[in-house]
Amino acid sequence: MAKIAINIATGSLQQEEMIVGIDLGTTNSLISIIHPESKRPIVLKEYDGAALVPSIVHFGQAGNITVGDDAKKYLIAEPENTIFSVKRLMGKSYNDVQQQTNFFTYKIIDDNSESLVKIQVGEKFYSPVELSSFILKELKIRAEHILKTTVTKVVITVPAYFNDAQRQATRDAGKLAGLDVLRIVNEPTAASLAYGLGLNKDETKTIAVYDLGGGTFDISILRITSGIFEVLSTNGNTYLGGDDFDASIASFIMEKIGVSNDALNQNKSLAQEIRLKAEEAKIELSYNNEFEGVVDGKVLLITKNEFEQLATPLIAETIQCCKNALTDANLTIADIDEVIMVGGSTRVPLVKKTVSEFFNKTVHDTLNPDEVVAMGAAVQADILAGNNKDFLLLDITPLSLGIETMGGLMDVLIPRNSKVPSKAARQYTTQKDGQGSMRISVFQGERDLIKDNRKLAEFNLTGIPGMPAGLPKVEVSFLVNADGILVVNAKELRSGVEQSVEVRPQYGLTDEEVEKMLLDSITHAKSDIQTRALVEAQTEATQIIDTTNLFIQKNNDLLTDNELADTNDAINTLQKLIVNGNKDNIQAAIEKLNEISRPYAERLMDSAISKAMKGKNILE
Ligand code: ADP
Ligand code: MG
Numbered sequence: 001m002a003k004i005a006i007n008i009a010t011g012s013l014q015q016e017e018m019i020v021g022i023d024l025g026t027t028n029s030l031i032s033i034i035h036p037e038s039k040r041p042i043v044l045k046e047y048d049g050a051a052l053v054p055s056i057v058h059f060g061q062a063g064n065i066t067v068g069d070d071a072k073k074y075l076i077a078e079p080e081n082t083i084f085s086v087k088r089l090m091g092k093s094y095n096d097v098q099q100q101t102n103f104f105t106y107k108i109i110d111d112n113s114e115s116l117v118k119i120q121v122g123e124k125f126y127s128p129v130e131l132s133s134f135i136l137k138e139l140k141i142r143a144e145h146i147l148k149t150t151v152t153k154v155v156i157t158v159p160a161y162f163n164d165a166q167r168q169a170t171r172d173a174g175k176l177a178g179l180d181v182l183r184i185v186n187e188p189t190a191a192s193l194a195y196g197l198g199l200n201k202d203e204t205k206t207i208a209v210y211d212l213g214g215g216t217f218d219i220s221i222l223r224i225t226s227g228i229f230e231v232l233s234t235n236g237n238t239y240l241g242g243d244d245f246d247a248s249i250a251s252f253i254m255e256k257i258g259v260s261n262d263a264l265n266q267n268k269s270l271a272q273e274i275r276l277k278a279e280e281a282k283i284e285l286s287y288n289n290e291f292e293g294v295v296d297g298k299v300l301l302i303t304k305n306e307f308e309q310l311a312t313p314l315i316a317e318t319i320q321c322c323k324n325a326l327t328d329a330n331l332t333i334a335d336i337d338e339v340i341m342v343g344g345s346t347r348v349p350l351v352k353k354t355v356s357e358f359f360n361k362t363v364h365d366t367l368n369p370d371e372v373v374a375m376g377a378a379v380q381a382d383i384l385a386g387n388n389k390d391f392l393l394l395d396i397t398p399l400s401l402g403i404e405t406m407g408g409l410m411d412v413l414i415p416r417n418s419k420v421p422s423k424a425a426r427q428y429t430t431q432k433d434g435q436g437s438m439r440i441s442v443f444q445g446e447r448d449l450i451k452d453n454r455k456l457a458e459f460n461l462t463g464i465p466g467m468p469a470g471l472p473k474v475e476v477s478f479l480v481n482a483d484g485i486l487v488v489n490a491k492e493l494r495s496g497v498e499q500s501v502e503v504r505p506q507y508g509l510t511d512e513e514v515e516k517m518l519l520d521s522i523t524h525a526k527s528d529i530q531t532r533a534l535v536e537a538q539t540e541a542t543q544i545i546d547t548t549n550l551f552i553q554k555n556n557d558l559l560t561d562n563e564l565a566d567t568n569d570a571i572n573t574l575q576k577l578i579v580n581g582n583k584d585n586i587q588a589a590i591e592k593l594n595e596i597s598r599p600y601a602e603r604l605m606d607s608a609i610s611k612a613m614k615g616k617n618i619l620e
Contacts, residue, residue, distance in 0.1 A: 019153040019182060019385045020044075020143055021190070021377025022136070024170065026087040027214025027242070028052040028344070028370060029135055031143045032378035034387065041194060041375035043368075044146045052370060053142070057083045057134045059121045067138035076272035079105030081121055085215055086135075088238065089117050089128040090173075091166035103239070129173045136177035154179045155381040157373050160186040160220045161234045182384050183419075187211065188220035189229045190376025191342045195364050198224040199379075206232070206335050208325075210355050210363075211342035212318060213370075215241040219322050221329040221336075233328035235321040240314065242282070242345040248310040249278035249302070257298045270296060282307065286347045308350045315354050322358060339363040344370040386417055397422065398514045401478055401486060401505060404441040404450045406431065407535040413478045416446065416518075425477035427493075431543075434466040438474055440490045444505050446521030448528040449535070454517070456503045461490040463497040480505070530583070537586040538578050544590055545571055548597055559600055566596045 021032045021041070030051050031044045043051045050069070058071035059081045074082040083106055089097060094110040094117050101108055107120040118125045136156075143151045158170050167184050174181035188209035192198050197207060204225045211218040218236040222229055253274050254264065264271045274295060281291040281302050291302045326332060339359045346352060346369045356363045367375060386398055397420060402412035405428070413424040430438060438461045445453030464472050473493040480486050486505050491498035521528070552559060552567060559567075570593040577586045 018147060018149065018151065019155065019381035020151055021374055021379070021381045022139055022154050022156045023187070023190070023371075023374035023377060024087065024132065024135065024156055024158075024173075025055055025213060025373075026085050026216055027055060029055045029139055030371060030374045031139050032371070032374040033143075033147070034378050034382040041378040043371045043374055044143055046142065046146070053135070053139060055084065055087065055135050057086070057131055059083075059124075065134055067135055075105075076268050076275065080107060082106070083119060083121070083126075083131055086119075086128050086131040088215075089119070090132065091163065091169040092117055092128070100239070129169050129176060132170070132173035133176035136173055136179060140177055140179060152178065152180050153182055153381075155183045155185055155377045155384065156181055157185050157187045157190045157377050159216075159218055159234075160188050160222075160231045161218070161236075183380065185377055185380050186220070186229070186231065187218070187342070187373045188222055188231070188340075190373045190380060191340050192222060192224065192229070192338075192376065193379040194367055194372045194376035195338075195340060197338060197340075198227055198229060201227045205337045206331065207338045207340060208322070208336045208359060209340045209342055210318070210322070210346065211236075211373075212345040212351060213241050213343035214345070215239065215243045217241055217318050217321065217343075219318070219325045221325050221331065232331070233325045235325035235328065237317065237321060240317060241343070242279075244314055245282050245307075245311055245345065245348070246275060246278045248314070249281055249307065250274050252302070252306070252310060253278060253281075253295060253300060256300060257295055259296065282348070286349060311348060311350055315351055318351075319354060319358050322355075333359055336361065340372075341365045341369050342372055384417065397480055397505070399444045399454075399505070399517060400446055401442070401444055401456075401480070403476055403488075404439075404443060407539040408450050409532060409535055409539075410443055410445070410448055410450050410453055413476070414480060418480070420480050422480045423478065425475055428474045428476060429470050430464065430467070430472050430474075431469055433469050435469065435472075436464050436466065437462040438464060438472075438490070440476060440488065442486070442488050442501075442503065445517050447524060448532040452520070452524070452528075456486070456505055457488065457501045459488075459490075459499060459501050461492065461497065461499050463495070464492050465495050467494070533583045534586075537583045537590070541574050541578050541586050541590055544593060545574060548593065551597070551601070555600075555604055558604060563596070563600050567593070570596050 018033055023030050030053060032041050033044065034040070035042045045051045053068040054072045056068065056071040056075065058066045058074045058078070060066065071082060075084065085104070088100075089108070093114055094108065095114065097108065097117060098110065109118040109120050109125065116127060118127055119131065140151055154174060156170055156174055158167055162170070170184060171181045188211065189198075191209050191211070192207055197205060204223070207222045207224065209220045209222065211220070216236065216238050217240045218234065220234045221232040223232055254260070259270065259274070264274070277293055277295050277300070281293065284291045285302065285304045285307045289304045293300050336359055339355065339361050341352060341355065341363050346355075346365070352363060352365060397414055397416055397418045400412045400416040401414040402410050405411040411426070413426055414422050428438070440459055440461060441450065441455065442457040443450045443453040444456050447453050461474060464474070475491050475493055477489045478486060486503045487500060488503070489498060489500035548567065548571060552564065556564075570589070574586070574589040574593055577589050581589070
């Protein structure tokens with residue numbers, strides 16, 4: 001079923017926007033969506049087939065900013081204007097990174113070591129958040145180009161070890177790029193979701209996610225219980241990845257073709273050539289036993305065996321991290337149920353073999369390792385969009401929850417698609433003087449009138465002390481806990497009397513019924529908006545008639561006969577319109593009644609005030 005939304009302004013139907021998943025990587029970034037027909041995550045690709053967008057930003061002389069492959073070309077030639085690995089700087093102060101500034105070829109500012117780092121390019125300063133937002137903006141543009149629709153709602157992944165500041169920085173980058181970041185998801189969690197792990201609510205599993213990317217290595221141990229992911233431990237090395245494989249091969253190439261470090265420092269284009277050739281060789285050797293190429297006019301041959309010797313110490317280091325992670329989680333290899341391979345560098349056969357041998361298990365490697373995190377983000381996005389029925393009940397509220405207010409209207413406290421657990425509260429008051437109890441009726445659904453929604457519960461809050469209408473403050477709060485149970489509490493704040501009920505909103509409701517309720521709300525959207533306006537006008541009319549009647553009862557002898565007659569006429573007209581009028585003529589009649597009563601109401605008010613003043617004088 002295609003998803004449809006209602007434009008509230010026009011009441012017309014429109015195609016609902018897609019929520020996309022974004023892997024904002026240190027080396028590469030990419031976007032994924034759930035394919036509307038296959039329901040499987042797919043990575044968005046440009047016409048040239050490229051899915052990965054290198055996470056690189058280049059600042060041109062003319063002030064132009066390029067992102068991705070076009071920026072990557074300048075890495076060696078214009079290091080000071082070409083920003084890479086900005087993810088390493090997210091949410092960091094200069095103190096945090098001063099040990100590593102050698103790694104960055106661009107200028108990191110240290111004017112105030114406690115505050116967040118800034119990057120200087122030419123005369124300008126940029127925060128990591130701004131730089132990341134350039135990458136996200138580029139991804140947004142690409143997605144919109146490919147999907148032919150606007151993209152604003154996203155899920156972005158971050159490493160499991162990211163702290164709150166780093167997560168917030170990622171959110172801010174999204175906001176700056178014009179995106180609405182619905183959720184930040186841990187990369188290993190996303191990878192698990194991409195493989196369908198965690199989607200079955202009944203299973204408990206312990207998962208090791210081995211992520212060897214371009215510049216970083218992360219091992220995360222997760223436990224999934226009832227679809228909830230818990231990070232048991234993380235370990236890794238933030239300066240170990242495919243780049244180090246490239247660097248070893250580059251040294252090897254230099255040795256083979258006889259180029260010294262000094263010569264390389266003098267010749268930036270040769271340095272660029274060797275670096276690119278090294279990566280090319282590495283990738284080729286994931287599929288073939290030999291690599292043959294030409295560097296600096298010389299023929300070069302590298303065998304798989306040679307590369308594996310270079311890679312072995314680096315891979316050994318990742319295994320040591322895996323051991324540490326297991327120890328920290330208080331687990332042994334036997335406790336691990338699944339191992340997932342993530343990151344472009346796990347394409348290296350020796351990496352796969354070593355990891356599989358260490359965990360003594362066949363590893364999950366059927367999905368592209370550099371796409372799997374983005375794919376999982378798309379799965380999460382789909383869950384948030386309410387499309388993934390298996391997950392529907394666990395993660396979000398599929399239908400809005402609210403209570404009945406005057407005129408049988410639905411007053412929503414927790415809108416549909418709210419994250420679970422979720423909390424909301426609102427204050428209400430009494431309609432009648434001395435009203436001692438208040439009925440709280442809880443409903444579920446998207447329609448404006450409660451009669452069209454599903455009733456979940458009803459109770460009376462009793463023991464409200466006698467007070468004039470409008471004075472009691474009854475706070476109704478809704479809490480949907482992680483198990484999907486709704487706790488409704490009503491409390492009169494002046495007296496403290498309170499009462500609550502528990503309900504299971506999804507109890508006995510099938511997915512088809514949820515779907516039908518949503519569809520109904522779409523079909524009836526326009527008429528619902530009109531009905532709500534009418535009911536609101538009727539309610540207001542009833543209230544004004546009640547207060548006017550009360551007023552003339554009390555002050556009968558102070559009104560002229562004309563005033564009384566006019567008022568009664570206006571009340572009668574309004575009363576008839578409540579039954580068979582429309583929103584507009586009811587409102588006009590309310591206004592008419594107001595006009596009639598205003599002069600005498602003011603007159604009486606003035607006299608009441610002057611009486612009070614006189615009283616005061618006597619007392620003096
Ligand atoms: P990150 O998560 O750090 O952004 P990726 O997961 O995209 O990075 O991994 C990028 C790294 O993967 C690069 O070092 C790249 O050279 C490497 N890589 C990509 N494909 C292969 C391959 N077939 N064999 C070996 N390494 C590869
Ligand atoms: Mg990654």
